[in-house]
Structures are given as structure tokens and as C-alpha cells.
Amino acid sequence: MATERWTNDQLKLAFHLYCQLPFGKLHKGNPDIIRLAQAIERTPSAVAMKLVNFASLDPAITSTGRKGLDGASKLDREIWSEFHADWEGLAVECEILRRGIDLGPTADEADEFLLPEDFTGETRQVVTEQRIKQSFFRRAVLSGYHGRCCMSGVAESRLLIASHIVPWSKDKQNRLNPSNGLCLSAIHDRAFDKGLITLSDDFKVIVSDELKRRDEAFVQTVFLPLEGHCIELPERFVPDAAFIARHRAEEFVDNRKAA
Structure with missing residues (x-):
């Protein structure tokens, strides 16, 4: 054979x-x-x-x-x-x-x-x-992503999510496209899914005004320092720029309010 x-x-x-x-x-x-x-x-x-x-x-x-x-x-x-x-x-x-x-x-x-x-x-x-x-x-x-959250570096597999950039429900053709995914910790996945954080075209984290206004220690410690920092990019299946632009335009809370 x-x-x-x-x-x-x-x-x-x-x-x-x-x-x-x-x-x-x-x-x-x-x-x-x-x-x-x-x-x-x-x-x-x-x-x-x-x-x-x-x-x-x-x-x-x-x-x-x-x-x-x-x-x-x-x-x-x-x-x-x-x-x-x-x-x-x-x-x-x-x-x-x-x-x-x-x-x-x-x-x-x-x-x-x-x-x-x-x-x-x-x-x-x-x-x-x-x-x-x-x-x-x-x-x-x-x-x-070698099993590490691209924003926090967390490597405990039980805390990691393969997070969709464009939500599962909004793009059937790309539901399983790995370039429509980010490796995120559960808390970062939730914030990204709810549009409280997003990415720029050059893969830098953008934190929403809603989070910036929060005076909670957890938010100030975990999320605010991410602003402007580039995520760790994967060795393959790099996030598609078109998917990131869609997330920023359609899911990010600051832009939803502007619309």
C-alpha cells in the first residue's frame, strides 16, 4: 500500500x-x-x-x-x-x-x-x-495558538475557548473556518462575544467605553491593560481581516451604539 x-x-x-x-x-x-x-x-x-x-x-x-x-x-x-x-x-x-x-x-x-x-x-x-x-x-x-489564550497567555486547556470572530449563527459557511477563530480564556471569550472588546485591523485589542467606565478592580486589572496591545498571532490560520472588520462593525458595543 x-x-x-x-x-x-x-x-x-x-x-x-x-x-x-x-x-x-x-x-x-x-x-x-x-x-x-x-x-x-x-x-x-x-x-x-x-x-x-x-x-x-x-x-x-x-x-x-x-x-x-x-x-x-x-x-x-x-x-x-x-x-x-x-x-x-x-x-x-x-x-x-x-x-x-x-x-x-x-x-x-x-x-x-x-x-x-x-x-x-x-x-x-x-x-x-x-x-x-x-x-x-x-x-x-x-x-x-499552541493552546494559549492570545490575549492573556493562559494555557490551562479547561479554561480555553475556540471563540468565533463572526458568530456561529451569522456565517454558516465559515462556522468551522479556523481563520474565523481566536483562542481565548473563558472570560476573554465572553467579553469578545458580547462586544465589550474587539480587534483593530492590525490585531490590537480595543476595549469598549463601557468597560473603561467601570471602576471595578477586576475590570481595571484584567481588561483595561489590554488596550492597544497586539494579540499573540497563531502560527497558522491567522484571523481573517474581513472577519475582524465584521466583528468590529457588527458586534462591538461602541459601534452598535453609534449605529
Whole structure:
């Protein structure tokens, strides 16, 4: 099998994994790479090499001087484009493919897919698909930020949220687009979601007048010092400028009041 050409499904699974691993973990010793390699009957080295081929197509990687490996195929490029055109559909399809070859959720994902016994039939399917999508988005976003809040630096995974820049409900096409995400602590996620903070086009934090008027010690300690500070940018899936502009125009409370 290892000498045969990669199939479309194998490449989808490889790219699905690529999106969820930090660049520094694209190596043959990574347990997730080993599991995928065994499931598709390829060597860990071959899978790692394919992931680094994908990195050569990633502008967020190449713009930093890292080039990945040359040799990305035409089909690699097609898979790249297909995912970027339909993140949501491909995330679900890849999870189905994973389970079809007994490559279920990773250990840290397993609890996310456990459903109460009273969830049956269509309800169970809907909830399961929702969790699949949320899990993919979370892993893709958090891996880009190396599991650290881009505003506070908090690295406790239980306190981190893959926060949508343009809300989930307002842009179906980009619900799972990792470039529509920020890794934030729960408190920063809440403030961003409610439009109490936003970002400038150059990724600097803008604190709302509402927060600036608060005389609470917590607000003055946690939020006010963020004003004008640039967030820590991810190594890939850099926030899309168009999404940031939409958040600032549509969600930021200062601009909503002006409208």
C-alpha cells in the first residue's frame, strides 16, 4: 500500500489531521500520526511527510520562512481547496471516514462524543454532528495558538475557548473556518462575544467605553491593560481581516451604539 498513490479519502484524513496539529508536531513519532498511518496502511514517515507537504501550501507557514516539503501533488492542492470551500462538510465527512476505519476520536476527544441515553434517533445524530464540528474547530484553533489564550497567555486547556470572530449563527459557511477563530480564556471569550472588546485591523485589542467606565478592580486589572496591545498571532490560520472588520462593525458595543 505504501508504494501506491494516495487516495482522495486518505488525503482528506491527512489534511484533517494537519489542521489539528501544531507545525512542530508534524513528525513520525507523534501518536496521532502513528494511529492514522496504521489505519490507512502507510508508514508514520509517509504520513508525516504528507502533512509537511500540506504545510508547503500554507501561507501562514511559508510567510515565516518555513517552507514545509516541496512536492505537494495536484490532488494535495485540490484537497486543500476543497476544505477551504467547505470546512463544515469536510469535517463531518472526515469523522465518518475515521470511524469507518476504526479510527475514532482521540483520547482527549472521547468524552465530547458521549451522549445521554435519552438522546436517540435523529436527535442523537444531530447532537453528534454538532459535537464533531465543534471538536474539529476547537482543535484546529487551539493548535494554531499552541493552546494559549492570545490575549492573556493562559494555557490551562479547561479554561480555553475556540471563540468565533463572526458568530456561529451569522456565517454558516465559515462556522468551522479556523481563520474565523481566536483562542481565548473563558472570560476573554465572553467579553469578545458580547462586544465589550474587539480587534483593530492590525490585531490590537480595543476595549469598549463601557468597560473603561467601570471602576471595578477586576475590570481595571484584567481588561483595561489590554488596550492597544497586539494579540499573540497563531502560527497558522491567522484571523481573517474581513472577519475582524465584521466583528468590529457588527458586534462591538461602541459601534452598535453609534449605529
